[in-house]
Amino acid sequence: MELFYVTPQQFGAVGDGVADDTAAIRAAAEEASKTGKTLFFPVGTYRTDVIKVPAAVEFRAQATWSYRSAGRTVLVPANDWQRCVLDVSDALGATLYGIAIDGQQKGTEMHGLFMNRDGHVTFGEHSLRIDTCQVRSCTGNGFHAEGAWAVSVRKSQFT
Secondary structure: OOOOEEOHHHHOOOOEEEEEOHHHHHHHHHHHHHHOOEEEEOOEEEEEOOEEOOOOOEEEEOOOOOOOOOOOEEEEEOOOOOOEEEEOOOOOOOEEEOOEEEOOOOOOOOEEEEEEOOOOOOOOOOOOEEEOOEEEOOOOOOEEEEOOOOOEEEOOEEO
């Protein structure tokens, strides 16, 4: 039976909050983009540098976060100098569902989600969907959205 999703673990992610899972998440995102599959994050804490969310890919996790907790599946920054955790600037038609990001107060202006569509040659809607996500404890914006148009956000929390 063929799976309809890929996981970072299939590409070497540990999800323990200590190991750097950047390369595994990037490889899983690339595979999801090529195959049209969902990138599913099993329970864990994924320490990562900036991940560029590809167009038309769904990033999905179990939405177990609450106001007091990032939950059982969370992305955290790998370093203090990165601009963001997820870069959604080119994520035309992508979906983030159940994703929790904890910025851990790292850096001086680190965003959870980052979008900069200013200066892009492509015109028209962005069509990013953010559903049942949480972004917390960032030193920048939870969602830094320059030049965004037609972005859908529902049942999500930015603290």
